[in-house]
Amino acid sequence: xxxxxxxxxxxxxxxxxxxxxxxxxxxxxxxxxxxxxxxxxxxxxxxxxxxxxxxxxxxxxxxxxxxxxxxxxxxxxxxxxxxxxxxxxxxxxxxxxxxxxxxxxxxxxxxxxxxxxxxxxxxxxxxxxxxxxxxxxxxxxxxxxxxxxxxxxxxxxxxxxxxxxxxxxxxxxxxxxxxxxxxxxxxxxxxxxxxxxxxxxxxxxxxxxxxxxxxxxxxxxxxxxxxxxxxxxxxxxxxxxxxxxxxxxxxxxxxxxxxxxxxxxxxxxxxxxxxxxxxxxxxxx
Amino acid sequence: xxxxxxxxxxxxxxxxxxxxxxxxxxxxxxxxxxxxxxxxxxxxxxxxxxxxxxxxxxxxxxxxxxxxxxxxxxxxxxxxxxxxxxxxxxxxxxxxxxxxxxxxxxxxxxxxxxxxxxxxxxxxxxxxxxxxxxxxxxxxxxxxxxxxxxxxxxxxxxxxxxxxxxxxxxxxxxxxxxxxxxxxxxxxxxxxxxxxxxxxxxxxxxxxxxxxxxxxxxxxxxxxxxxxxxxxxxxxxxxxxxxxxxxxxxxxxxxxxxxxxxxxxxxxxxxxxxxxxxxxxxxxx
Numbered sequence: 001x002x003x004x005x006x007x008x009x010x011x012x013x014x015x016x017x018x019x020x021x022x023x024x025x026x027x028x029x030x031x032x033x034x035x036x037x038x039x040x041x042x043x044x045x046x047x048x049x050x051x052x053x054x055x056x057x058x059x060x061x062x063x064x065x066x067x068x069x070x071x072x073x074x075x076x077x078x079x080x081x082x083x084x085x086x087x088x089x090x091x092x093x094x095x096x097x098x099x100x101x102x103x104x105x106x107x108x109x110x111x112x113x114x115x116x117x118x119x120x121x122x123x124x125x126x127x128x129x130x131x132x133x134x135x136x137x138x139x140x141x142x143x144x145x146x147x148x149x150x151x152x153x154x155x156x157x158x159x160x161x162x163x164x165x166x167x168x169x170x171x172x173x174x175x176x177x178x179x180x181x182x183x184x185x186x187x188x189x190x191x192x193x194x195x196x197x198x199x200x201x202x203x204x205x206x207x208x209x210x211x212x213x214x215x216x217x218x219x220x221x222x223x224x225x226x227x228x229x230x231x232x233x234x235x236x237x238x239x240x241x242x243x244x245x246x247x248x249x250x251x252x253x254x255x256x257x258x259x260x261x262x263x264x265x266x267x268x269x270x271x272x273x274x275x276x277x278x279x280x281x282x283x284x285x
Numbered sequence: 286x287x288x289x290x291x292x293x294x295x296x297x298x299x300x301x302x303x304x305x306x307x308x309x310x311x312x313x314x315x316x317x318x319x320x321x322x323x324x325x326x327x328x329x330x331x332x333x334x335x336x337x338x339x340x341x342x343x344x345x346x347x348x349x350x351x352x353x354x355x356x357x358x359x360x361x362x363x364x365x366x367x368x369x370x371x372x373x374x375x376x377x378x379x380x381x382x383x384x385x386x387x388x389x390x391x392x393x394x395x396x397x398x399x400x401x402x403x404x405x406x407x408x409x410x411x412x413x414x415x416x417x418x419x420x421x422x423x424x425x426x427x428x429x430x431x432x433x434x435x436x437x438x439x440x441x442x443x444x445x446x447x448x449x450x451x452x453x454x455x456x457x458x459x460x461x462x463x464x465x466x467x468x469x470x471x472x473x474x475x476x477x478x479x480x481x482x483x484x485x486x487x488x489x490x491x492x493x494x495x496x497x498x499x500x501x502x503x504x505x506x507x508x509x510x511x512x513x514x515x516x517x518x519x520x521x522x523x524x525x526x527x528x529x530x531x532x533x534x535x536x537x538x539x540x541x542x543x544x545x546x547x548x549x550x551x552x553x554x555x556x557x558x559x560x561x562x563x564x565x566x567x568x569x570x
Contacts, residue, residue, distance in 0.1 A: 141393035
């Protein structure tokens with residue numbers, strides 16, 4: 001597999017070429033430099049563990065997942081939502097380019113995600129329908145990223161469905177689409193994706209509650225300010241860290257039998273340690 | 286082919302089911318009741334003329350085109366763009382449901398467009414890559430709807446590229462995707478789509494300049510107010526009507542040889558007469 005940043009730069013190049021110049025600059029700002037790239041890395045790791053036979057399609061799928069993730073960050077940061085001045089430690093897209101271009105950047109990245117996989121399925125076109133559906137379910141209205149954000153506009157938020165839509169959906173898609181792009185049955189990978197998604201949500205709540213701005217790279221203490229549900233509010237800090245570790249252990253155990261299962265289990269545990277905020281590692285060890 | 290409104294209702298049902306209730310209501314408001322549905326009708330008409338052998342896929346493609354169109358209307362109406370209080374003669378989505386849900390409705394419709402075709406390609410999966418690419422080019426960053434809207438954020442607007450991106454791209458996609466979904470080579474349909482798109486842009490400029498609010502169903506006199514390029518400003522009213530009629534005649538002549546060519550030429554001319562605002566028909570006859 002090619003270097004992930006190179007893959008993303010190539011995918012972005014297709015969207016920027018001949019595009020209106022300010023839109024092209026805003027697109028680049030939204031995708032580079034990136035965060036942990038945890039979703040595309042998970043996709044690539046699953047594909048590698050499952051004996052990837054179409055690296056180009058796997059890379060394009062990883063790129064699509066990161067585009068969808070970046071789109072949701074840019075739209076969530078808009079003045080009409082969180083009005084976040086920073087993201088990944090830099091000014092947010094709308095802060096630099098204005099709200100109109102931020103709306104359009106999100107739209108372009110969503111469209112670009114589907115373009116990425118459609119363009120790369122030359123060797124394995126039969127895999128495309130399933131890949132598109134895995135991505136649309138993770139991103140869309142009934143139970144994906146859009147639904148997750150939309151629950152915040154409801155008078156009553158069902159906590160589990162909210163987290164599943166806003167966070168787990170993309171981890172499930174990352175794991176399952178990684179397998180599907182590599183020509184494997186994606187279904188056995190669902191459980192691992194769900195557990196990692198839940199773990200990530202708890203980690204995000206911890207970063208927010210403890211105002212670990214330099215790690216989060218975005219405004220913290222937002223959950224309380226916006227009265228959003230949070231694992232820290234529900235279980236306390238110690239309880240949340242314990243829950244995170246338990247979820248990661250279960251995720252590692254949920255890796256289905258495959259050639260690279262051991263490698264992947266190790267990677268999941270490594271990811272786990274990076275998910276626990278450093279400042280909390282000792283207190284909760 | 287099933288009734289278009291039924292097809293759209295079924296497609297929307299997939300997005301609404303189990304979605305957050307206010308998001309579901311906002312999605313319905315964005316799609317029903319519709320406007321002229323000119324893009325999906327063009328798609329279906331081309332498919333019928335080209336001896337459609339997969340009606341389910343053609344209907345899903347028509348649905349995808351209308352979803353992408355509705356998404357662009359909802360986002361273009363946002364306070365940060367045109368801040369339009371009305372659309373299709375009713376309050377705009379953000380006016381009823383607020384800007385956050387309007388952003389999410391657009392996102393959900395974009396995602397839903399790709400879901401629609403991926404779900405329906407069961408009988409003809411080999412057609413999916415080309416269909417997805419036709420839709421992404423029409424909707425996306427370099428030269429589709431997103432680019433069209435983004436040109437309005439540039440200090441200098443190249444008029445032809447602006448209109449191609451904002452209007453023609455979707456007419457081209459409607460014609461070409463109709464052929465592709467029906468199992469035909471889409472390339473011969475490009476010219477007709479381009480000419481119809483140009484004609485439609487001129488018609489839209491006429492409606493705006495002459496403040497024909499009841500036909501437009503949205504605020505008019507916006508081109509001058511927002512200093513946007515317009516065919517009326519460039520050619521005058523008489524010149525613009527003449528240009529519209531010439532473009533439609535050329536579009537009819539550009540219908541490629543196919544079983545239903547005569548039927549389609551008749552339909553194009555009929556569409557043309559509906560495109561010329563009634564109040565201007567006599568003056569420019």
